[in-house]
Amino acid sequence: MAETGRLRLSATAPLGLPLRPVTALRIAIIVAVVVIWEAVSASGWLYRDVVPSLAAIGKALYATLSDPTFYFHLGTTAYEIAIAMVIGGLSGLAVGILLGGSKFMSRAYEAYLYYLGPCPKIIFFPIMIMWFGVGPGSKVAMGAISCFFPVALNVAGGMREIDKVLIRVGRSFRANTWQMVTKIYLPAMRHPVINGVRLGLGVALIGTLLAETKLSNRGIGFLVIQAYSIFNMPQMYALLIILFVIAIGANTLIGRLGGLDDIKRS
């Protein structure tokens, strides 16, 4: 097995590099983007700083990360998203359980979720500003609304797909409603729930940051739009890179959480 593995590796890496073809391609595209980026930046074809050099972005990144006010804004955004996830996630879970648990409720209300779900939530922002003010409140509301839909729909679907025999097992051992929910329904739906939370986190990030770029005086979204308005492109790109890393990190973390029992199984 190891022998054939090594043979395959050397066959696909003619330079003798210990790379799998997938890894090689992944690295190749990054290298290509960096090279083109630098070429465009150095060529002077575009207006100054629209495509800043990587060195300039790196410097801005360093400056941003060593600036204490950045962490205030980062903290604000993180706080908004966390509260939004809690509110949107829990209400999504509750509604999802209600819809998934009752055919009647699902037939009555689930269609609304499908209509509202794909609707861009930013259209609610003016209303949220009126309701919750221009501060973090309206950002939390935007994140929570965004997060609610994928969680609710995934939970409802996951609940319907629970293996019915597991419910009969619980009933045969005379589990009460609370035990049924916590010991059978929720663990049986762990994959769709985690998946919903994952999608929810993605859209909560979008909702919150979008709201911050529209109207606010703090948060990462605010910093991005501020950098843009004073045409500080290196700093804007630096912030985007930071956001990128945060989003990937959060996603991986949630994925790990959901995959815990699968990892144990392998």
Place this chain on the structure above:
Amino acid sequence: MAAVPFERIDADAPKLAPANAILTVDDIVKRFETPDGVLTAIDHVSLSVAPGEFVGVIGPSGCGKSTLFNVIGGLLDGYDGTVKVAGERVRGPHPAIGMIFQEESTFPWRNVLDNVAFPLEIAGMPRAERYDRARHFVKLVGLDGFERRYPAELSGGMRQRVSMARTLAAQPKILLMDEPFASLDEQTRLLLGDKVLQIQQQLKQTTLLITHNITEAVQLSDRVVVMTYRPGKVKRMVEINLPRPRSSEIVSSEAFGRYVAQIWSDLREEASRGLDDEESRKLHEGEKR
């Protein structure tokens, strides 16, 4: 338990009811509403099980075996007749009855030990005590060493043993099994039958086994109840006077063969009725389209 002579008893004849029966099923009728009208799944079924007795219920597919299982287990209501455990009427799942299901029913997110400890956890038993008891039953079904494994890491036969240990851990007075080995291959089934015999011997476990497998029914039971095809009625009761302790080797004995042949001659008619019925239904569906 009084030895009842080997004989054939018609469904209408007085019930073969042991005087000290722990489980009494009396005159159960269960009907279902279907798009094609009312379907009588089980029709005036009565049977009883004495303490320590192993009773097999055998019938063709569609004889209402699983309906009977769910009625006795208290998972299905809206039927006529009564189910009694030690004289007490059963409404809903009863602590004295432990069910083992036909389907794959282990919790994939719990390891073997936690699966087996589940009913004890539901009953509110303290942690240390329930793990002690769970460990005992894991060992009883021969899965010691696998306590920390997850169902996905086990074979189908092992998973069914986990289900068995889980139900036994609740220490039910009556074990109710619905074709627990239906999804397994013949060899695994025979070996698991050995395991069941051995456990039953050890625990003196009163058991009602529902099956469509004649070998299994004869191998394990003291008494076999043969059911008719739809509507499910009791056709015969056959006393299996094979020596205990038994093992799967008994299947090659002459007496075993005679029981199998006898039950098959009763069942054959029912099974072919079922087959004809199914074929005509398929034909009918074809015409509808």
